[in-house]
Amino acid sequence: MKDFNWHGFELITAVLGFIGAALGISYSPPMSKKEMFGALVAGVICAVLGPSLVMQLYTLPPIVNNALAFIFGIGGMFIVPGLLAIWRGFANDPWAWLDKLRGTKNGGDK
Numbered sequence: 001m002k003d004f005n006w007h008g009f010e011l012i013t014a015v016l017g018f019i020g021a022a023l024g025i026s027y028s029p030p031m032s033k034k035e036m037f038g039a040l041v042a043g044v045i046c047a048v049l050g051p052s053l054v055m056q057l058y059t060l061p062p063i064v065n066n067a068l069a070f071i072f073g074i075g076g077m078f079i080v081p082g083l084l085a086i087w088r089g090f091a092n093d094p095w096a097w098l099d100k101l102r103g104t105k106n107g108g109d110k
Contacts, residue, residue, distance in 0.1 A: 013069035017047020020073025028077070039077035046076025 021043020025036055050072035051065045072079075090097040 010065075012066060013048050013051060014044055016066055016069040017044045017073035017076070020047060020070040021077055024074040024077050038080075042080035043073040043076035046079050047073035050076070
């Protein structure tokens with residue numbers, strides 16, 4: 001049977017990401033159903049996109065892709081809330097956010 005691969009998407013990465021995200025949720029503090037669903041979706045999305053990015057940057061054996069999918073599935077539930085916090089900081093004070101990004105404070109002082 002030929003593996004499902006549609007424009008770089010492999011079913012195994014989504015499945016392993018789902019398993020990793022579900023495992024990560026089971027070891028997390030109690031969450032609402034809405035938060036659990038969001039964490040599961042975030043884990044699967046990170047598991048599908050993350051390994052492809054790593055494989056573009058480094059030459060690794062293909063089996064590593066599956067392991068990375070599992071790892072990104074576990075971590076994805078924390079990556080997305082972290083990104084949301086970063087963007088909330090930008091929305092609250094874009095100038096301070098840009099200064100922090102550049103590593104400056106008060107107009108260029110370090």
